[in-house]
Amino acid sequence: MSMKLCIPKDELAHYRERLNCNFAELEQVFPDCMEEAVSLLSEAGLKDYLDGASLICMIGRGFEPVLTYLEEMPRVAARIGENSLSLIAQTVWQISRTPNGKTIPFFLQTIAEAARRLGSEQLLRHYVELILDMMERTTVSIHGFHATHPSPGAIDMLQNMPLLLRQLSLEGLKNWIDYGIRNHAKHPERQRDYFGLQSADSRAIMQRERQGTLFIDNERKLNLYLKALWNSKTFLVPYSEAFDELRKPRPYYDALGIRLPDAYDASHGVSGIDRYRALLAHCAAHQRWSEAIIADNFSPFQRLAIETFEDARVDHLACQRYPGLRRILLALHPRPDENACNPETQSCIRHRLAMVSYAMLDADGHGYLNPFVVEFSQRFHQLMAEGAQDTRTIATLALAFVAQTRRQSDQLPNIHFENTEVGYRDDNRHLWRFIESGDEEESFDDPKQRTQQQEDMQTLPPRLYPEWDYHSKTFRPDWVSLYESLHPSGDPDLIDRLLNKHAILARRLKQLMELLKPQQYVRIRYQEDGSELDLDVAIRSLIDFRSGHTPDPRINMSHRHDGRDIAVTLLLDLSASLDDTPPGCEQTILQLSQEAVSLLAHTIEGVGDEFAIAGFSSNTRHEVRYQHIKGFSEHWGAEVKARLAAMEAGYSTRMGAAIRHAGHYLKARKADKKLLLVLTDGEPSDIDVDDDRHLIHDCHKAVQELDQQGVYIHCINLDPKADDYVADIFGQHYTVIDRVERLPEKLPQLFISLTK
């Protein structure tokens, strides 16, 4: 389908000027490419995109590479980040200056798939480095001549890349390449066979490398694991183990999520997926049972010991809860030989800690004789049995261990590392708080901005709403001032572009919506009273009757107008957090909401239900803003789109008053069924309220009020932590969208399923 005419002509010409390239074929495809680019890229991204394409145009490899770049890169950038735009262009430029210029089109062809499989900019960068490195190592300069020969196998390899990426982690790919170069360096023909996956050794090495379990294939399972067994929702971010030669990266977690390897091989009889689960169990156990302690007073050894003992404590608690976990942890935990470390020449601190750590995990079976190991593992189990369950208590035990087992040689630079690293444990950065970098609270109140805002709120006098005080179980009358206004307008084309971007989805929704459309008349059969005789049934009854059986008396049918008589209001939370970009997304919540709302409006307009849209935000109880975006009587047209396009995020979320106000309008509708959809990304809050529960209770009260008045409320929540409060407000009527980037498809689907 054609998506022409969405970018104004002059704007398009302006973009065209910035692309320095004169292939005749370009003119034909340029508008379509820009169409997509504009809808997916930021201003800065567009610049990089056009610069990148100009650069590729200059390398003198014809139009094909330029076209691939123009076509593929917007989606790549939208998926993993806009830095990829110049990364790829620069790489192409770099390749063009080697004898391997012929590989460029093939290289570019792999980028979209690589970005999809690897899923992060960092990993794509590693991928590019890997390819460059491979080409460089296989390009031969013949001694004494100036001539050089291009890499014999590079093109074959790039052609096989989709297959390779599907089967191998980046580390596996690296190993596979290394093997090929090492073993076939001198033989161009054999290189071609190897990198073209033709030779037996090539396939065998691929098999060997592919044993691992890839994160990307199991992401959903791991999220389900965290949710089901730990009731936790934490974002998971993969990294590759192949590229840090000096220090292997370790799993860790912080406020942004858990970082974990992009692949795990089976190990010690534990499958890759169970290794992931062991890691997640350990992290989740920390999240549940560990608290940060102040680091400044401890020496590095002391910290190491505290970490080890605390790790053992949370593992112990996790195994208590899930006894089946113990087998997995024991299999994965190193079990160093008692005499592996020589205290005369080496620092044995890690060795000692690894032994005691194992012994703490396996009280009965560890078999160590070292008196300290025996003593401290016993003291550990004693403490655990007494229920001394906090980080501080266990830290005291760890300090005692350090003090009592100290040796002169602990200070030696030669530290015994071997077999002391516990792979399923994270690096414990969450356990420490450093005082120097104190976290002072920022003051939220900017008086200047505030008055400015109040001046903006003009004209209409406020509507006053009560607020529920759950302590006294009474309403605070006229507590909240709500100002309503018409939302300002922007550029309606923006919304059309968003809809175009989802053209396929929009078409699918349209089909679904056809099914929802009220049919003129539906026939209801098997009625005792009805408007018409249902001949089929009547004859059957008559036969029954004649033959002495009990006939079915329901021989009539009637017709009914299939009344679909629904009024819907969509209430949007426009508070500041909407400007956040959720982890793993390229767009802000605001942009995703715009897309989702556009699709929803498009859907509802098709079904013909009465539909209104409004946004709200708040800045203390004196100023709740309620902005109309679409009124019930308006059609989904340019004016409404313009308002939606201008949507902005700011201030807080005093939801109760907004819900009451939306309800006030809905109640006045005549429709049979009334539905209020609330789209929000967080819990109610406002800067003049300290008690988190207060607004939750008030909001719940507002929901109850509307329920009493026959309005059905459903909340769509984008907050990963919503489980903590959303049911307290909305009862059963809510949906948490796990993957915010899927909001655009989820929101209309939800509407359809709520109303069918």
Next chain:
Amino acid sequence: MTDIDTTPFEISSEPFYHPQGNEIALYEAAYRSRLPVMVKGPTGCGKSRFIEHMAWKLGKPLITVACNEDMTASDLVGRYLLDADGTRWLDGPLTTAARIGAICYLDEVVEARQDTTVVIHPLTDHRRTLPLDKKGELVEAHPDFQLVISYNPGYQSLMKDLKQSTKQRFVALDFDYAPAELERGILQQETGIDGEIAGKLVQLAATARNLKGHGLDEGVSTRLLVYAATLIGNGMPPAEACQAALVRPITDDPDICDTLNHAIDSVFG
């Protein structure tokens, strides 16, 4: 007033019910004035059992009707049947209950067609009557008659919601899956299984219930836990019993199955 035999509707032995809160007192208070009652809660959490228990406790007959989407008002009220001798009126269960003074329990009433909910209205207010239009009779409800409906608010559908005018005729009792300790006790009482296994079953239920809204529409019900415990009591190994009773009935999603199977292994060690 009537010569209908009530014995088939009487509950002779005490149905085991473990209270979760003040629901017994609330129900008794409602019954004293014959107020209609609505029991709300997810499937298999003990709503039906509670009503059976109360009927037994109050010594009243109980008539239960499981509603479905094909059910019409006549199925509740009654209809004329044609037989070889002509026509004969047959009371529906609601009419029978009103005549004999039973507790009439309409299970999952939202499932029934809209017109069904309207026929119960006159029975739920001060009139306490049931008009049989076709027969030209107005049945005055027996003084002991009480109407109870159940309703699962977990259905996320505007269309399947009860009308406000219907909802507002009932005293509502909220039910949910019992808290862990209590649910464990219920499993032990119901099936005689030992406390440790019962505790593990309840722990497993928590994992599945965590996935509600994240790929599962409903968590594991107490009913399914009772099934699992029964299978174990009959000699099945716990892991297999749990797969059959707790996992397969609620999902076909392979990732969720795998996760729950892992949970089973983790919990049973």
